Amino acid sequence: MTSPRVAVVTGAGRGIGAATALRLAAEGTAVGVLDVDAETAEATAERVRAAGGRAHPVVADVGDPDQVKGALADVAGELGPPVILVNNAGVIRDRPMEDLSLDDWDSVVDVNLRGPFLMCQAIRPYQLEQRWGRIVNFSSSSALGNRDQANYSAAKAGIDGLTRTLAIELGPYGVTVNAVAPGYIVTDMTARTAARMGMEFDRFQQMVAAQTPVRRVGQPEDVAHAVAFLVGENAGFVSGHMLYVTGGPMR
Incomplete structure (x- = not known):
């Protein structure tokens, strides 16, 4: 019997991340539940197990390269080599531009842009070894611009460029890279x-x-369904794509 694929979902302790972990597990994927909060990570992992799936909670700050590498090694040791990555972790510090502090800027960019980059970089060796992989980054409708979100909008616009570039770089190795851009969830x-x-x-x-x-x-499950499509076998010819989950067309 073929071993199940192994996914890592960041920010999986609650909300969209938790819904995504449960959705992927329902399709037979083993899930590394990564969150900065140990209690919520364990809670999601327990929900996966209660539903008959396999999950392993991992605590890590996605903006810390050493913690990121350690987290993926931990998941690999417990579940097998991770080949699916869902970069969901995110924070907001909404203020008008003139009131944004450097800490507001750095904290949002570190989690929403630096974090996905570090996670993609760290999972790459596992994907190349398996010659297969899926990455789904989280952008946002705010990438198109949104009042009081200069930091968040800039980070999410950066995700768009990161996604397209990694789709080009990793495609020859059997790895697709896409992004979902939720609206109001x-x-x-x-x-x-x-x-x-x-x-x-x-x-x-x-x-x-x-x-x-x-x-x-929108509900978290609406986004989870979109992610499940992008990481599935049937989406192997979809890469570098931005999928808006917004309940209507975007401007």
């Missing part, structure tokens, strides 16, 4: 955005849904 992060704007979360969701062509807000 109901998560802890978007709840904080509503709070920053002084709106009740439910009211904020209603406002967004009214402006979305499909007339609803």
Whole structure:
């Protein structure tokens, strides 16, 4: 019997990352559940196991190269060589440009852009050894520009360029590299955005849904389904692509 593919999902302790880990595990993929928070990583791993899947929680800061390499080695030792990478981990520090501190800038760029680069670099040897791999980076509709998100928008625009470049570099080795760009998804992060704007979360969701062509807000599972397609065998001729999961066309 062929061993299952092994995936690493970053920021998998909650929200979209947790939904993605569960979705991939449901299709037979063993999942390294990577998060900076040990408690939430273990909680997601336990949910995967309870559903009959294989998971191993790993604690790491994706902006630290030594922790990233150690995390992938840990997953390889527990589950087998990782060949699927989902770079979901992200943070926001939303402020008008004139109020952004260097710490606001650095912390967001470190997690949202430096982190995916380090993860891609670290998983590359495992993928090249297997001559097969899938990478899904997380961009955002904010990459097109969004008020009070100069740091986040810049990092996500960088993800677009990173994705296309790595698709060119890694394609000859059987590795595809794509990105998903979620729109409004109901998560802890978007709840904080509503709070920053002084709106009740439910009211904020209603406002967004009214402006979305499909007339609803997105759920973490909506993004997880898109990721599952991109990492599957049937997406082998899709690479360097930006898939918007936004409930309608983007400008």
